[in-house]
Amino acid sequence: MSLMKMNVSPRPSPDSHFLPFKQPHNLKQTIVCSKLPSLQENSDHDTTQPCHSSLCKTCQIIDMDAIISHENTIHQVHDTYSCNLANIEYLLRCRKGCPEAWYIGETLRQQMNEHRSTITRPGCSLPVGEHFSGHRLLVSDLRLWKEYGNVVSLNFGWGNTVVLNGYETLKEALVKKSEDFAERPDLKIYEHLNELVGQGIVFAKYGHWWREQRKFSLATMRNFGLGKTSLDLRIIEEAGFLNKEFESAKGLPFDPHSNINNATSNIICSFAFGERFEYRDEKFLEFLHTVEESFVLEGGLWGQLANTFPCICHLPGPHNKIFKNQRLIIRFVQEKITEHKKSWNPDEPKDFIDAFLTEQEKMKDNPRTSFVESNLIGVLVDLISAGSETTSTTLRWSLLFMMLHPDLQSKVHEEIDRVVGKERKPTPGDREEMPYTNAVIHETQRLGNIAPISLPHQTFRDTEVMGYSIPKGTIIIPNLTSVMFDEKVWSTPHQFNPGHFLDAKGRFVKPESFIPFSAGRRVCLGEQLAKTELFLFFTSLLQHFTFHLPENEPKPKYVEAKYGITLSPPPYRLCAKLR
Template sequence: MVVLNGFEVVKEALIINSEHSADRPRFPIYEKLGYVGDTKGIILAHYGSSWKEQRRFTLTTLRNFGMGKKSLEERVTEEAQCLCSEFKSQKDQFDPNLLINNAISNLICSFAFGDQLEYSNENVQRLLLLFNSALKAKSGLLGQILNEIPFLTHIPWLIDPVMQPQYELIAFLKKIILEHQKTWDPNYTRDFIDAYLVEMEKMKEDGSSSFNETNLLMTTYDLFSAGSETTSTTLRWALMFMLLYPDVQSKVQEEIDRVIGRDRKPTMEDVLQMPYTNAVIHEVQRCGDIVPLSMPHMTYRDMEIKGFLIPKGTTIITNLSSVLKDHEVWERPLQFYPKHFLDEKGKFVKREAFMPFSAGKRACLGEQIARMELFLFFTTFLQQLTFEIPNNQPRPREDPIYALTLSPQPYNIRVVPRV
């Protein structure tokens, strides 16, 4: 295993040598779920024709369902408005975690499963509970040990506690897919699962096709896991930083009032006129640093980085924390400092070392949707509400909880509607 640190090194590996570093190593505990051979969905699939087919299809389907289009933007805005209403309905202080998770999960559910679920719906609560349990189990100490010492996965009393939440989540998704198959109409595509069934039907005579029921299950699993946890965690960081830095919150609200006002709903066109808000969102992502080690890569062929040979088949850890907090790149790497993304005139500046979505061939395929969700939710929040630390609560801690992702310590908020 080779760990890559610092912006220049990671850039050379992921961008300049993007294909050389595009493979994935084995994940023994995931193989228990069916991530084997060419049936690995997208996130864990080896680099090759199956992965390319699945990624290309998923990106095309995302676009067809509105990625980068007005229709999806309107759905995100509607969900953000509903979440603000939920915040306002809380009588006193509350933990926003579950409400944010529900809102983001609603969006991915509507795309993947064609179902927008109410906050109180038992199915969405069950799905969220299973997903959170599965994430904790596979990213905990035991899950990591089992990945590194694969023969231990054959010992039932060791593997069962890790795998049971995963099995239940997979069973839940299988049930949804089965219901789709029963009601499927090839002339009417409701969601991602329907689109995948159409593709399976088209390719059923092609023996080399990677479109099959296992890949449908695994790709749906990938979409839900990648599309919910990361965005909801980033929004929780955003609210926490607004509690900790009320002067930043006030400046964002001033810009919202000036560009959007209090009555009109935010749109993605507004981002071009809101450099400070855009900088704050980017700084939340940089400081929150929610996927610090990204997913492990593996060299697809021999690769040379800064004069060091990394042979084909070597596992690579890209330390994104070392990029997002590189002392050679950022003025105040360990502080929340929105000016990292502003020039002397207050205009927004793109930074090459901004890699929260990773980079290269394996960059997050939902990056465009995530950017849209973060901007529309964040601006909707601060257009309608001011967030405060409740009187009887301590100042939230900035040190994170680590479990594959870095998430904020639990905190309560108090909301004050802006009139």
């Protein structure tokens, strides 16, 4: 990615007339200038010259092609340059030689002026896009909580948004008043997807459709082994395949990302499709890459911009990769459904697809049913995406923490050797006898913090939380980071410390405020499955291997984590030495 100084053309006259909309002929170069609201009020700032004001870093050019080719650079730019909503308006209006871009900027400005509103809240209401920089610099930043309190109102674009901080606040909203906060907001990046494949489960609107599909999904998961020995054996078997992949590296450095992603995805795919995939299946690897890339793009800068400024969805740019990926994921799932229809026996369902098709046949005369084929695709996309990516990400954090803390890794080894031994395969029943290993897994979930702000909720009706009135339709962001790093709960919140989950006698304890799967009606559907997978995969890997960083390679840094819908560890390689 190239960054260089540039001249900024004069702003168009506010009295100019709108031009007929055309697709901008060249938007490859984008201006990013930090703290522009101050600059716009500063008459000393000449917009025809590069900015050297002390109020601002330097006007920059970002090569959009480079961003499209290397999506990770989005986050590097984002972390380095403060990019708020006012900057976006400014860059669109100042684009030299592109009246169409000016037209878009002017349209956005008028829409924001018409619809901008702030929720009345004694104490704190932040302006539009106070550092529009995603999870780390805005919502999940603990400084926001400490400075503004447990209920923070954001004037974000033209939608009312409230951030909830602290366990007691989240408990009141998500648990005690669960239905009040059970709605999901309409997000532009999923609008077209919902038209194609129904609402699914994760972002389905609260009501009959969502209740019917969530109930059916949980029941079907139990029917096909959730909480039973059969599924435990399936995970143990997959852990054996994963161990073989690690062993094949023969102690040399390798990136475990793909293998771990394959293993966790195979569990949910065996439930959804009735089959597992080989670790070198090119088609499946491409599918997993698309799912992972979607998590980064949808939760990153471009996904947020598309949700905040829907009109950019019709313009060229990196955000279009989101929609392309959605189509690729749908195509993969649709092919599996088509294959199932050829062999489907309603009397002998083998997996989730078969069970759904059977229920669809039963409900075909019900006009209110959610059992329609399009929604089968949506539900499967949700189950596979959420069921594989989150567990895979947590396991990758766990191995990174073990490498960075070899002394703690040794303690895990000692406990595994004492309880399980080196020959017998671990089972879920071993968990009660392995408090330290259990504590390490929970501490990984806490410090890894893979869902810093969970998923957005929306108020289903007018309600209150912590004494503050919140109207119906308000977007709610549950700041799980404020719970996972609360100094009142965790003695060393910014350090990896399994002692957070152990009492004075070394027994496992779990604080009430530990809610990595969120809480209430929208709690993670796959929580029970994820817990079983994490324990069996992690214990099996540590039973067979000692993990360490390759020689002469720098230690991965927590601050280099990858932000998207989930918070992923920085890329790293490891050496797996057979024990």
